[in-house]
Amino acid sequence: MRTRTATATAAAVLSALVFTGCSSTDDGAGDNAAAKSTPRASQSGPTDEQIAQAREAAGLPPTPQAADWNAYIKALDALDPDIVHGKEDKAVSRGIDACSTYKRYPDDAAQQVKATRARFTSPTHPEGRDAATATKILDTAHKYICPDF
Structure with a gap:
């Protein structure tokens, strides 16, 4: 049961990071050139470091090499x-x-x-x-x- 709780906690943290990373206050009137120059990967979700921190907080090791x-x-x-x-x-x-x-x-x-x-x-x-x-x-x-x- 605690494994499920830890896994659910990690998933919630990761989801929060994803949704936080996806939120925007841009009303669409901003500079499209600036948006195009921003790497897509940075907008798509949490960083590797954030994922590692969430896994550690949940008591999970990183995926093995x-x-x-x-x-x-x-x-x-x-x-x-x-x-x-x-x-x-x-x-x-x-x-x-x-x-x-x-x-x-x-x-x-x-x-x-x-x-x-x-x-x-x-x-x-x-x-x-x-x-x-x-x-x-x-x-x-x-x-x-x-x-x-």
Whole structure:
């Protein structure tokens, strides 16, 4: 439940940043040349720094770089190919969520494993994973996605 709350908080912060960045007081009578010279990316949403701050406030690590992403997926596949089951984005997202649980409960391994068991479902494991597998998944996420947590 707290993961959902943290995710919802991060989404709300990001949405607020997007809508704040999109608001305008220009009545349309301004200089079109100035508008054209402004980079579009700066008008389309929050900056990378704002996103990083929102993720940090929500207890979420940044999205892993390509090398860590690939190593994480490879490690999960080595545990059991059904963990990823062809959905890398989903596996990484769940790993990021596992990191938030790790950060939220740094001294409560039982809570970390419980949340990871329930989080990593698949078509052949709709109820989640056993404790031993969840522990290995959590260790893998910690190693490749949030080593600083």
